[in-house]
Amino acid sequence: MGTELTIGQLATAAGVNVETIRYYQRVGLLDEPAKPMGGHRRYPAEQAKRLRFIKRAQALGFTLTEVAALLTLEQANACTETRDLALRKRELIETKIRDLEQMHQALSQLVQQCDVGRHGAACPIIDTLAAQ
Known part of the structure; x- marks a missing residue:
C-alpha cells in the first residue's frame, strides 16, 4: 500500500488549494475516498500526480470537460485520439x-x-x- 495523505497534504504536494481538490471531486475529475468512522479521509499520494496533470492541461487551454476526456484517453492508451484533441485545441x-x-x-x-x-x-x- 502506498503513502496516504490528508487533503491538506495532498493540496500542498500538488500545488493546489483544498477547495480545488473539493471542486474536482464534485465535477468527477478526482475520486473522493471514503471517510472512516471518526477519522479523516486519506488520499493516495498518486492523486497529486493526477492533480498536476489536470493543472498542466488547464494551463495549455484545455477545459475541465476536455481534461476529463484526456484522463479517459490516458486510461485507454489512445494516443491518436489524444493527438486529435490536441490538434483541435x-x-x-x-x-x-x-x-x-x-x-x-x-x-x-x-x-x-x-x-x-x-x-x-x-x-x-x-x-x-x-x-x-
Whole structure:
C-alpha cells in the first residue's frame, strides 16, 4: 500500500488549494475516498500526480470537460485520439491569436488617432465605440 495523505497534504504536494481538490471531486475529475468512522479521509499520494496533470492541461487551454476526456484517453492508451484533441485545441488557440492580433491592430489605430489629437473634438476611441 502506498503513502496516504490528508487533503491538506495532498493540496500542498500538488500545488493546489483544498477547495480545488473539493471542486474536482464534485465535477468527477478526482475520486473522493471514503471517510472512516471518526477519522479523516486519506488520499493516495498518486492523486497529486493526477492533480498536476489536470493543472498542466488547464494551463495549455484545455477545459475541465476536455481534461476529463484526456484522463479517459490516458486510461485507454489512445494516443491518436489524444493527438486529435490536441490538434483541435491548437487550431482554436491559433484562431484566438488571430482575433487578438486584429484587436491589437484596431486598438493601436485608435490610440494613434488620439496621439494625433483632435483639439477640442470628442475622443476618437469613444466616438468609435459609440458608433453604430
